Amino acid sequence: MQYGMNRMIGCAIRATDGYLGNVYEFYFDDVTWMIRYMVVEAGNWLSGRKVLISPLAFGKAELESSTMAVNLTCEQVSSSPDIDTEKPIYRQHEAELHEHYQWPSPGGYGGAFGNIPLPLSAREASAEQESSAPGHPDDPHLRSTRQLTGYCIHATDGEIGHVEDFILDDESWTIRFLVVDTGNWLPGKKVLLSPQWINRVEWADSSVHFDLTRESVKNSPEFDPSKPVNRDYEAYLYDHYERP
Secondary structure, eight states, rough: EEEEEGTTOOOEEEETTTTEEEEEEEEEEETTTTEEEEEEOOOOGGGTEEEEOOGGGGEEEEEETEEEESOOOOHHHHOOOOOOOSSBBBBBHHHHHHHTTOOOOOOOGGGGGGOOOOOOHHHHHHHHHHHHTTTOOOOEEEHHHHTTTEEEETTEEEEEEEEEEEEEETTTEEEEEEEEEEEESSTTTTEEOGGEEEEEEEETEEEEEEESOHHHTTTSSSTTTSSSOOHHHHHHHHHHTTOO
């Protein structure tokens, strides 16, 4: 199932033995665009602490009731390593977290679901990351959906809008599309753009640059948030941009 990630924000998270808290945001890998962690803002029972939960523990989201189950106990979560989500997440923190829950190692670009084949540029980035790890122990590819929301979107020939939401596939827990509000350029129109079409992300100046023209975006199928994103719509979208 694919749906807007904003529908998940605020959802109540239930452990096997009680209420844990509410979804605050997600961390994803900016190479694979797979969700690495859900950030849950725990209730008063844990002094409002934010905790990280891997997709390995996710159940199905019940969007109608705004709830989601995880296969963890409240005790497991309360005794998990205390990680400050307002600061960079160090690899040591991730290792401690995975050891605590007995999850597989978080290493590599496959995230929680194991390694996947990568293009050369990603392999080069991985090698560079490994070689620089002692001096930079945080994961430079672990990004926040809350951070990326609002980033300015550019086509090859100009600005087209900003990131409003993300379309999430809850089978693979991958971000399939960015929802772009075209703002004053095309008032009232929202479009979907795949991360696969990104040329680069400029994290320093909060911008995402796509390998698409403004004209192609202008003529693209309009996204209606009230309708599901199914395979037929995806095929239509990819055909429009002449992408495989």
